[in-house]
Amino acid sequence: MLIKNQLAALVKDAIIAAQNSGALPAFAIPDVYIERPQRKELGDYSCSLPLKLARAAKRAPLEIAQAIAAHFPRAEAIAQVEGAPPGFVNITLNDAWIARQVETILAQGARYGDVEPARRxxxxxxxxxxxxxxxGPLHIGGGRNGALGDTLANVLNAAGHNVQREFYINDNGTQVRLFGESIFARYAQALGRDESFPEKGYQGAYVIEMGKQIAREHNEKFLRIPRAQAVRELGRLGIAIVLDNYAKTLARMGVRFDNWFSERSLHESGLFAQVFQILQDKGLTAEKDGATWFAAQELGEDKDAVLIRSPQVIAEPDERPTYLASDVAYVWNKLVVRNFDRAIYIWGADHHGDVPRVLAATRALGLDPARAIIILHQFVNLKRGGELIKMSKRAGEFVTMDELLDEVGADAVRFMLIAQHANTTMDFDLELAKKQSDENPVFYVQYAHARISSILKKAIESGALSDPSTLLRASGGDVALLTHPAELDLIREILRLPEIVELVAAKLEPHHLPHYAISLAGIFHAFYKQCRVVSSDPADAAITRARLKLVAAAQNALARTLNLIGVRAPETM
RNA sequence: GCGCCCGUAGCUCAAUGGAUAGAGCAUCAGUCUUCGGAACUGAGUGUUGGGGGUUCGAAUCCCUCCGGGCGCACCA
Structure with missing residues (x-):
């Protein structure tokens, strides 16, 4: 169990003990929250509960804090508990206990950072x-989305949950046909035919390339079949090509999926029809102007929304269901058919207007809307040395994710996309991201990791360490020798990792991870400066072995953090 | 016009309603006989966009104004 959760239980015990002894009056004990004080002189953890309890207990906050401190149960991990004005309980951990945690951290290996191996x-x-x-090609908004989603999935997994990663393929309706028509035109043109380009077609140069590629691979095959069929097949072929490229691009930045889910399948399987029936039975559908609407106003929303468009507007039956229709079926598929406890959606901010409708539909289907969680992320402005790079999707002029990865490198891109709160508009400066210097935090963190690798290698070369596996044995060193303030600071920081994982999993905010990584790297570098690890002096043999354990534990935490962020933890730079 | 998001140090950003609002970069001043100087130590910088309110306590919650972004289709 996390240290802070154990402390919360002890605070509760202390309050009960104080009440039993008459030091505090009887009152209901609320949930106990343990915090980290801003200044480290105040201790490792603190609790502001006395400030909240003052009214219920009819005592001064400081008095309550002191009573809790006086009745605090003894625990080997704790060195000191004291009440401090205006009403905090400050808890300081025992240095010897902290030093012993190095063994625990090493023993957990690559799983260190997991909140609990098996949580109830x-x-x-x-x-x-x-x-x-x-x-069309993936651009930076998709990259931010992927980095957020993949890291979140990593962290939820580390927090003990069972996670599935999914990509929802918008392969239904009008856009497939339009894409198919665009490809058909480029394909025919590539074969020297005089084929006009559709009015609202996809303009980008990549469609021309696609047309040429298909012309090379399939010759005149699509000209010999009926045009409508060719358009449909080319649309699907085009989507398959684009998805294949997405997978490759995303894999470059470590973003992976367990499942690629087809929107079209929601309609072909009859699921939408089934879910529509539920809405209809509840009287939440309406016919108006030839279209079929979701009566969202019945549920308190601003306006109704079209589920199935009128035949007068769209002739083809399979193009009539709207995006919302698919969404309604999809949330049912997630929460009922596949029975996920939670369905987390990561959407760009341009879709924020759809959030209330999807959640309203979830409620309308009789599902707990708290099970569907939509996380929005704001846009990314690409800059080059402070100059905004204008991106016009219509003209097909934009920096693609692949180009960005080529220019900046996957690690820097992924780290920077995660480092900022999802809800803030991000300025991504290509020049800054490319700098391999102090200005770039990714290298700072990776450097710390590489430095540790170098120390371990040096230790083996010098004979101080025979084999890294000996670090896991008591003979590998006595961690009780770790008493230097810089050593203890480093262990304290390593011990924060599971708390960070829990925080990110609870708030669904991955940006805490990069900030922690920078902090951990900084504290390691400070330790490195103050404490020589591999010493040539035989008298230092024992402390060298103890510090090798500490350094290995630090590397363990750093590697895991980078791993969760989705960035490499290099042995050398 | 209506709705959502954002506004914190010169810059980029942190801060479960808690204590003196913190990091990095940049700036200035220091630190190398041995493990990677892509490092470390120290210093200064704030009307948390403005103004009200709630609270024992507000960057955080509420109202209002200002500035920026994004939405407001029988598009996805």
Whole structure:
């Protein structure tokens, strides 16, 4: 169990003990929250509960804090508990206990950072991300989405949940046909035919390339079949090509999926018809102007929304269901058919207007809307040395994710996309991201990791360490020798990792991870400066072995953090 | 016009309603006989966009104004 959760239980015990002894009056004890004080002189943890209890207990906050401190149960991990004005309980951990944790951290190996190996409240969680329209190259918004989703999935997994990663393929309706027509035109043109380009077609140069490629691979095959069929097949072929490229691009930045889910399948399987029936039975559908609407106003929303468009507007039956129709069926598929406890959606901010409708539909289907969690992320402005790079999708002029990865490198891109709160508009400066210097935090963190690798290698070369596996044995060193303030600071920081994992999993905010990584790297570098690890002096043999354990534990935490962020933890730079 | 998001140090950003609002970069001043100087130590910088309110306590919650972004289709 996390240290802070154990402390919360002890605070509760202390209050009960104080009440039993008459030091505090009887009152109901609320949930106990343990915090980290801002200044480290105040201790490792603190609790502000006395400030909240003052009214119920009819005592001064400081008096309550002191009573809690006086009745605090003894625990080997704790060195000191004291009440401090205006009403905090400050808790300081025992240095010897902290030093011993190095063994625990090493023993957990690559799993260090996991909140609990098997938690009782583990959930089946689906995280769905990127889900960009597969009609053109991935751009940086999709990259931010993917980085957020993948890291979140990593962390939820580390927090003990069962996670599935999904990409939702928008392969239904009008856009497939339009994409198919665009490809058909480029394909025919590539074969020297005089084929006009559709009015609202996809303009980008990549469609021309696609047309040429298909012309090379299939010759005149699509000219010999009926045009409508050719358009449909080319649309699907085009989507397959784009998705294949998405997978490659995303894999470059470590973003992966367990499942690629087809929107079209929601209609072909009859699921939408089934879910529509539920809405109809509840009287939540309406016919108006030839279209079929979701009566969202009945549920308190601003306006109704079209589910199935009028035949007068769209002739083809399979193009009539709207995006919302698919969404309604999809949430049912997630929460009922596949029975996920939670369905997390990661959407770009341009979709924020759809959030209330999807949640309203979830409620309308009789599902707990708290099970569907939509995380929005704001846009990314690409800059080059402070100059905004203008991006025009219509003209097909934009920096693609692949170009960005080519220029900046996957690690820097992924780290920077995660480092900022999802809800803030991000300025991504290409020049800054490319700098391999102090200005770039990714290298700072990776450097710390590489430095540790170098120390371990040096230790083996010098004979101080025979084999890294000996670090796991008591003979590998006595961690009780770790008493230097810089050593203890480093261990304290390593011990924060599981708390960070819990925080990110609870608030669904991955940006805490990069900030922690920078902090951990900084504290390691400070330790490195103050404490020589591999010493040539035989008298230092014992402390060298103890410090090798500490350094290995630090590397363990750093590697895991980078791993969760989705960035490499290099042995050398 | 209506709705959502954002506004914190010169810059980029942190801060479960808690204590003196913190990091990095940049700036200035220091630190190398041995493990990677892509490092470390120290210093200064704030009306948390403005103004009200709630609270024992507000960057955080509520109202209002200002500035920026994004939405407001029988598009996805």
């Amino acid at each position: 409240d583990a959930l089946r969680i689906q995280v769905e991300y990127v889900s960009a329209n597969p009609t």
